[in-house]
Amino acid sequence: xxxxxxxxxxxxxxxxxxxxxxxxxxxxxxxxxxxxxxxxxxxxxxxxxxxxxxxxxxxxxxxxxxxxxxxxxxxxxxxxxxxxxxxxxxxxxxxxxxxxxxxxxxxxxxxxxxxxxxxxxxxxxxxxxxxxxxxxxxxxxxxxxxxxxxxxxxxxxxxxxxxxxxxxxxxxxxxxxxxxxxxxxxxxxxxxxxxxxxxxxxxxxxxxxxxxxxxxxxxxxxxxxxxxxxxxxxxxxxxxxxxxxxxxxxxxxxxxxxxxxxxxxxxxxxxxxxxxxxxxxxxxxxxxxxxxxxxxxxxxxxxxxxxxxxxxxxxxxxxxxxxxxxxxxxxxxxxxxx
Amino acid sequence: xxxxxxxxxxxxxxxxxxxxxxxxxxxxxxxxxxxxxxxxxxxxxxxxxxxxxxxxxxxxxxxxxxxxxxxxxxxxxxxxxxxxxxxxxxxxxxxxxxxxxxxxxxxxxxxxxxxxxxxxxxxxxxxxxxxxxxxxxxxxxxxxxxxxxxxxxxxxxxxxxxxxxxxxxxxxxxxxxxxxxxxxxxxxxxxxxxxxxxxxxxxxxxxxxxxxxxxxxxxxxxxxxxxxxxxxxxxxxxxxxxxxxxxxxxxxxxxxxxxxxxxxxxxxxxxxxxxxxxxxxxx
Numbered sequence: 001x002x003x004x005x006x007x008x009x010x011x012x013x014x015x016x017x018x019x020x021x022x023x024x025x026x027x028x029x030x031x032x033x034x035x036x037x038x039x040x041x042x043x044x045x046x047x048x049x050x051x052x053x054x055x056x057x058x059x060x061x062x063x064x065x066x067x068x069x070x071x072x073x074x075x076x077x078x079x080x081x082x083x084x085x086x087x088x089x090x091x092x093x094x095x096x097x098x099x100x101x102x103x104x105x106x107x108x109x110x111x112x113x114x115x116x117x118x119x120x121x122x123x124x125x126x127x128x129x130x131x132x133x134x135x136x137x138x139x140x141x142x143x144x145x146x147x148x149x150x151x152x153x154x155x156x157x158x159x160x161x162x163x164x165x166x167x168x169x170x171x172x173x174x175x176x177x178x179x180x181x182x183x184x185x186x187x188x189x190x191x192x193x194x195x196x197x198x199x200x201x202x203x204x205x206x207x208x209x210x211x212x213x214x215x216x217x218x219x220x221x222x223x224x225x226x227x228x229x230x231x232x233x234x235x236x237x238x239x240x241x242x243x244x245x246x247x248x249x250x251x252x253x254x255x256x257x258x259x260x261x262x263x264x265x266x267x268x269x270x271x272x273x274x275x276x277x278x279x280x281x282x283x284x285x286x287x288x289x290x291x292x293x294x295x296x297x298x299x300x301x302x303x304x305x306x307x308x309x310x311x312x313x314x315x316x317x318x319x320x321x322x323x324x325x326x327x328x329x330x331x332x333x334x335x336x337x338x
Numbered sequence: 339x340x341x342x343x344x345x346x347x348x349x350x351x352x353x354x355x356x357x358x359x360x361x362x363x364x365x366x367x368x369x370x371x372x373x374x375x376x377x378x379x380x381x382x383x384x385x386x387x388x389x390x391x392x393x394x395x396x397x398x399x400x401x402x403x404x405x406x407x408x409x410x411x412x413x414x415x416x417x418x419x420x421x422x423x424x425x426x427x428x429x430x431x432x433x434x435x436x437x438x439x440x441x442x443x444x445x446x447x448x449x450x451x452x453x454x455x456x457x458x459x460x461x462x463x464x465x466x467x468x469x470x471x472x473x474x475x476x477x478x479x480x481x482x483x484x485x486x487x488x489x490x491x492x493x494x495x496x497x498x499x500x501x502x503x504x505x506x507x508x509x510x511x512x513x514x515x516x517x518x519x520x521x522x523x524x525x526x527x528x529x530x531x532x533x534x535x536x537x538x539x540x541x542x543x544x545x546x547x548x549x550x551x552x553x554x555x556x557x558x559x560x561x562x563x564x565x566x567x568x569x570x571x572x573x574x575x576x577x578x579x580x581x582x583x584x585x586x587x588x589x590x591x592x593x594x595x596x597x598x599x600x601x602x603x604x605x606x607x608x609x610x611x612x613x614x615x616x617x618x619x620x621x
Contacts, residue, residue: 042451045499048495142603149553154574155589
């Protein structure tokens, strides 16, 4: 690649390669039969996906039917004992299953709803703003989007700190009467947010919504820009209110965008791990488990119960696939995968 | 109220809302940086101190020299950079090949492959952690950064292919056909015609993979136990002691981890957005 290319980088279609090599026959085929080429190109990627995603998926299911503990993961492993549905009956009989399932589902439902709502509103706002203002806001929300999940969790842990946190300071600023009426108390000094499961999830919801609404906003904005502005104008001339315009024009046109955003948000929020791990302070607060954190804890804290952990992971995966199946079908239908 | 005043009022309302949203988005990041430069007596107080009154580099220099968990933050930044760059180098190559196959050729199983890409993205990485942990141990890659690179390639690849195929498809086929008529071999066509035109898309995809690998937490937590090989996200956990947290130190380290990512985001802002949306939404 020493010689410079004849094509300008990112150049237009006018700069087609013009170098003629008349001494060569046209349409020279390579060393491989043309029909094999796509398969050869796919091979490395397919191997990676098979080895790192599909085979572990199979192994996870297989492990969930076995007792896999210390003896099976030592250098000279003993064969794992087959348990049949044993791990699963144990999962469903456990109190922790219902706690984690409730935490997982409630968190995902609330967070997805809030993220989509906030993201859509900010997307609509970006669409209405002037050019300078909209760039300014995009740069701002980009900062929230770019912050790594571990840093996000740590920052919000700090903002919600019992003694030196900004949130408790701000809540103390509220007039006492108002604070009591709204939140049930006036004095928030030293309020520990990260001790009980309920408030841990409250902080988690705020942190995750903060980090994920920018993506929704920017995607909605991109969708809005693809709609011809005549449509909005026509609706406005006909006297439609902003809400009616959204419900009757914007939403129907952006429905494919919204369904993809909904699935992506569901996937991200259903399996949230990093932020929860940091906010809950590791694996000690069992009331705050969700399914991912519970599976992780069973499999990796002493004594390791990997088969049991795998069974929890299978349950999580099945729930996720069921929820997203409908939408995968929709994407397959609307996208050009054919 | 005449229509012009109404219009101006509406504009002020919109701009005001934009400023509020901006502050909500930026304040936590700002607070991280501000805390990193505050002396301890300004950090551990119930008062609200909007910016460092006596700015100090103590926390930054402490995490860079003394560090945490026995190593300087430089070591963890370096480990993270190795993992992220390794992931990008291997991942982009594989993604480019596969994306070219999907966008340029019609073949049997093409649709199946695309659907497979979608479905594997639905499988939670956290669920595959247990079998992958055992696999990595069996292959002797436990405690190795290489193990993390391989796993990050696996988890970034499906989305990278999905995103990149739209960039490949956007390059007019006629260019390659013209090159072929002019007698260029398939490889020359790929390297001299397609590659330069797809390069911007490849950069966007690479940055996406870089950020994913740079931020990755759960595998780094599980597959590395040697403290000298921790990546940044894992190292951050060690500022929290039994009794207290070194908030100045953890904010300084978080700032150092976040800066490269925000810089990357700003750098490819527009392309990143169009790429993500095109890849995720329009197809």
